[in-house]
Amino acid sequence: MNNNSVLFEEDFKIKGWDFTNAGEASLKIKNYLKEVGIAENILKRVAITSYEAEMNIVLYAKEGTINFKVTPKKVLLEVKDRGPGIEDVELAMKEGYSTATEEIRNMGFGAGMGLPNIKKNADMFVIKSEPGKGTKLNIEVYLK
Amino acid sequence: MKIKKIKEILNAELLTDDINTDVEIQAVNCADLMSDVLAFQNKGGLLITGLINIQVLRTAAITDIVAIVFVRGKIPDKAVIDEAKSKNILLLCTKLPMYEACGLLYKEGLKGISE
Numbered sequence: 636m637n638n639n640s641v642l643f644e645e646d647f648k649i650k651g652w653d654f655t656n657a658g659e660a661s662l663k664i665k666n667y668l669k670e671v672g673i674a675e676n677i678l679k680r681v682a683i684t685s686y687e688a689e690m691n692i693v694l695y696a697k698e699g700t701i702n703f704k705v706t707p708k709k710v711l712l713e714v715k716d717r718g719p720g721i722e723d724v725e726l727a728m729k730e731g732y733s734t735a736t737e738e739i740r741n742m743g744f745g746a747g748m749g750l751p752n753i754k755k756n757a758d759m760f761v762i763k764s765e766p767g768k769g770t771k772l773n774i775e776v777y778l779k
Numbered sequence: 780m781k782i783k784k785i786k787e788i789l790n791a792e793l794l795t796d797d798i799n800t801d802v803e804i805q806a807v808n809c810a811d812l813m814s815d816v817l818a819f820q821n822k823g824g825l826l827i828t829g830l831i832n833i834q835v836l837r838t839a840a841i842t843d844i845v846a847i848v849f850v851r852g853k854i855p856d857k858a859v860i861d862e863a864k865s866k867n868i869l870l871l872c873t874k875l876p877m878y879e880a881c882g883l884l885y886k887e888g889l890k891g892i893s894e
């Protein structure tokens with residue numbers, strides 16, 4: 636089998652400020668990986684990166700999508716949103732940097748650890764953002 | 780340590796009565812910041828928190844936490860309790876403040892998540 640062939644693919648729509656469903660897409664991704672027998676330490680890293688990215692859409696953007704793909708070698712997440720984008724990506728990547736409002740902080744978010752946490756848990760991570768338009772994250776976690 | 784024992788030590792109330800309390804808790808994480816919860820391997824762990832929103836539950840599910848203790852007598856909405864039942868996460872509620880809840884469990888030998 637070709638190493639790049641897609642074994643599974645699913646798209647999830649995420650809505651900004653929708654706390655009724657926030658996190659459910661990442662839980663589905665996690666459960667899928669569990670069902671097909673992916674190792675705990677790997678599926679946990681995927682779940683954490685996906686969840687932090689999903690919450691960033693909910694907290695900061697209008698709407699977005701998570702494209703989830705599994706190949707024989709890795710799990711790929713492409714997380715795209717339409718939203719305010721990030722002016723200074725390098726700054727946003729710093730541990731503790733957050734523009735979260737008081738309201739967001741009261742919900743337990745806004746520690747400024749989301750993007751750093753994604754970077755830490757991913758084997759490959761690219762973030763691109765266009766202020767006024769949106770943000771795109773490409774995340775890969777290798778299966779071994 | 781078994782949930783039953785934890786419930787006793789904290790003089791806690793069980794909010795999810797139909798989930799089996801015979802589970803063994805491996806370690807404890809205590810946080811009000813969801814990113815702090817996600818920074819650790821919490822598998823089989825207990826979360827002690829002052830937050831009672833639905834996000835606490837989703838964060839717990841993402842990181843395989845099996846039980847949550849809400850401190851200072853705070854009780855979440857029914858929607859949160861129902862979702863906990865469907866996700867098989869035990870919810871407990873104690874009147875104790877956070878420091879005391881943590882201290883009592885630690886004194887009884889329950890270890891922290893990084894130990």
Ligand SMILES: Nc1ncnc2c1ncn2[C@@H]1O[C@H](COP(=O)(O)OP(=O)(O)O)[C@@H](O)[C@H]1O
Binds near residue numbers: 694719720734744750
């Ligand atoms: N999808 C996004 N759209 C717009 N801004 C974002 C997005 N993701 C992150 N940010 C910005 O980057 C900052 C840091 O993000 P993160 O590391 O996840 O921490 P936190 O969410 O706790 O603030 C956020 O406070 C926000 O300003």
Ligand SMILES: [Mg+2]
Binds near residue numbers: 748
């Ligand atoms: Mg974030």
